[in-house]
Amino acid sequence: MKAKIIIVEDHEPIRNELSILLSKYGYEIIAIEHFDTVLEDCLRENADLILLDINLPLYDGYYVCRAIREKSEVPIIVVTSRDSEMDELMSMNLGADDFVTKPYNTQILLARISAMLKRTRKEEVENSVQYHGLKLQLNNSTVVYENQVIELSKNEMRILYTLLQNKGKIVSRDHLMETLWQSNEFIDDNTLTVNVNRVRKKLESAGLKDFIKTKRGQGYMV
Incomplete structure (x- = not known):
């Protein structure tokens, strides 16, 4: 480019x-x-x-x-x-x-x-990961999309980063929870769902609808 x-x-x-x-x-x-x-x-x-x-x-x-x-x-x-x-x-x-x-x-x-x-x-x-016009900036936990800046919490950033590192592949819920567990913060199944839904809503508000897809019984993918 x-x-x-x-x-x-x-x-x-x-x-x-x-x-x-x-x-x-x-x-x-x-x-x-x-x-x-x-x-x-x-x-x-x-x-x-x-x-x-x-x-x-x-x-x-x-x-x-x-x-x-x-x-x-x-x-x-x-x-x-x-x-x-x-x-x-x-x-x-x-x-x-x-x-x-x-x-x-x-x-x-x-x-x-x-x-x-x-x-x-x-x-x-x-310091960043890019995919389909979205840029996740790791140094300040923000997403940039079409000149919009979206603030993410620490857990939201880790979830999105893990999905982007495995783009095109299904990431299991267990793997996401294991990723968050390594941060020394306790995360249970319901907390993971809440965090994923928060990331989704933030991305949707910027025009990125269905960026994170749910694979029922398997996990999530981008």
């Missing part, structure tokens, strides 16, 4: 140059051209990385960086003609992941982008 990169750059020649360069290297590019809705556009696109200039109309890059970071962990590389240590320090303090000064060497920029995407994608694989 192509990595999606958002370019937030108001200087059209540079924006076009970056778009052509990154497209040539196989990235999907979203180039922001209207800066009155830059925050909404960046958050809506659910990108893998943002290239952000500091000198922007309406809102400067520092404001944009901080506002994005309050709502998203998307990697941000600041690409700017400002080259003072204070600019770099401010960018990092506001949540940027890297800082590249103009004029930049295109191969170095490409290498920085590639390294950032490899690192964040590795972390995402280790």
Whole structure:
């Protein structure tokens, strides 16, 4: 799957140059051209990385960086003609992941982008499980589906994680209870049913109806 990169750059020649360069290297590019809705556009696109200039109309890059970071962990590389240590320090303090000064060497920029995407994608694989558009985030016990975030309890998260680890297969009730038993919390048959039903309702409220299927007399599966 192509990595999606958002370019937030108001200087059209540079924006076009970056778009052509990154497209040539196989990235999907979203180039922001209207800066009155830059925050909404960046958050809506659910990108893998943002290239952000500091000198922007309406809102400067520092404001944009901080506002994005309050709502998203998307990697941000600041690409700017400002080259003072204070600019770099401010960018990092506001949540940027890297800082590249103009004029930049295109191969170095490409290498920085590639390294950032490899690192964040590795972390995402280790900390999440994805299936049919649903992403279970293990580090904060939440499910993300179509930009909705669903909070799960510890037991709900363990149940869903076990089912996702065995997707396409039936997981017995005994196996689920054994998984929860290992957490040093007592779980009985009725408590398991209650927890499974809670997960179901939370998923259904987000539009995931019948995501967890009951196999009568056998267990559950996704």
